[in-house]
Amino acid sequence: MESRILKEYKDSRSLQSQYILALDPISTDDLTHWECTIKGPLHSPFANHTFKLRIDIPQTYPLTTPICKFEPFAMPHPNVNFETGEICLDILDTNWSPVFNIQYIVEAIVWLLNEPNFKSPLNLDLANLLRFDDLKAYHDLISYHLNNSAK
């Protein structure tokens, strides 16, 4: 586990991605806690905003999934718990495979921002807006939360 995470760290030094602005361990002494800054994807309500992700690598990684969270009260998204920042994503749960690495997870989360899934909601109200197909309200409500918490 130690050597794999070390390799991922080395790979992350040369990481270049459109939406991952930063992907660093909080301290180089301890590669089990990472912080990541992502950019909201274009053409989504999250465009022009940046988000911080916290990634904790368990001792059993890669056999078990890393724990990923957004900052509390910062991410209005149907599959993110607004109060805690917890993320509901299949590959972070039952569909985990040890082939996935930290960068892949972050990319999947960016992709989730663009492709919310109202069938497994952690934010009921936003998921309902999608279910009612009220995209205008969906965009405006997200934009309200983003701007309101930014203040």
Added chain:
Amino acid sequence: MTTDHRRLTRNGSLVRTVGTGVVLAIGAGIACWYWWRGPNASQETNRLQQKEEEEHRKEREKEPSRCVIVTKTLSEMKDFDWQKFLKDDIVFIVVPGETFLDPSQGFEIDPKVGYKIIRCDTILGVWSCVKSLKKDSLIVIGDEVEGGIPDDISNFTKNIRDVKSKEELLTIFPIPF
């Protein structure tokens, strides 16, 4: 020569002793001063911070956050200066079919506060927004909303003000002089 030498060394050692003494004394003095000064200063800043926080709290208490559902009556008050209220902690949720400070009708809204208007395509969407926003009070003309106010809304907003007339509305949003 030997006496000179001895005097010199004695002088030298004297100078050294006095020198170290002075340095130590100054050091101790500075340390004491900081020690005496330090807690007082931090106490003062603490008190100031507490005051500030109290003021903030009072301010917040003075002005509870509001969620306004824009229905026919509000939508028709085109000459009313709604923009003045956009500075407050307020959200306008526009029901389907109505317009409110719409840029297409020539309104220019400060982009810093423009996000406080949420436009909906469905009435269910309106209530989802209200639930998500969890504001202190909800201002709505219940009679103009299709289907009325759902019962469970009271679980999400402390204070529901069901407005019955335009006059009552004007007491909530007083015309500025």
Added chain:
Amino acid sequence: MPEEQGLKNQIANTSNRDDLNDRRLPFADAASIIQSHQKDDQIVNLLIEKLNNFLKLVKGQLFINLYPREITLFAKMLYLFLTTIKKTRTLGEEYADIFIVNRPGTGLAKRYQRLLFILSYCLSPYLFTKLINRWNSKNDETDENGILSSFEDLFNVVLDIHLMLFYFKGAYYDIFRRIFGLRYAFGHKITATEKIFRDKNSSTYKVLGYILLLQNSSKLINVLKDKLDFRKLSIDTSRGEKDMKAIFGVPKQVKTNKIDLNDDTLFTFIQGASRTCILCLSKIVDPSCAPCGHLYCWDCILNWCNEKPECPLCRQKCHPQQILPIK
């Protein structure tokens, strides 16, 4: 330590006498030498731990992860320089009450002997592995018949024989002590009862020596057998078609269980990125195949399939018992 000085005098005195043999301090036996080594190992490990804690503060965890061998080396050298070079005893030697003497046991070992011993004892294994690694990375596919591996084999055999000698005679615990003539002697006279007790002990070590002898001779027989088979096989292939060459190119299994694809001569039919295990991101060790054909390290894929019986890459069913190690 002053007692060392006393011992020296004692030895000096005795060497002046005629009845040298009677007054000379007895050589240490295998049991106490091993005892002292175990104690020293404990202390060196403690030293390494302290050193790691210190380095963690100064240079960070990454440094420790990158240079574990160097840190161990440094700690070992530090310990021996502070004890053996200064002609004082290590804590382990004190514990077992033994000290280093020269080959005939007539005096303390010279300082240059000690220095040479420490340098070779600490540095040579380190340099040896470094050399092997460099050799491996340089000679990608030239090392066909495994000159290096046979050299390694030889080295291991020499070490085994040496250990065997130690168990029988109880003289030199490691090969560098033998080369530079550093023997151990007891720091005290041995009474009759203690002698009986120690003789009994050394006889158990002799049993160990016999076991080792048995093991090595059986290995030797195996090697000889392999050689004979190999000759037969080569006769067969020369008779067969040209296509047989492809099969003949597959290297035979190495003596240990580990098949490390860091060695580019192994399994040349696995090429490029396939040689890297996607689970640990290192070169595959003991390549193993899931039913769908994807390759992983044996340990990596087995651990995952115990967690969830599917191939990490294509999610096909893959129970642990379906994993095939490639040999």
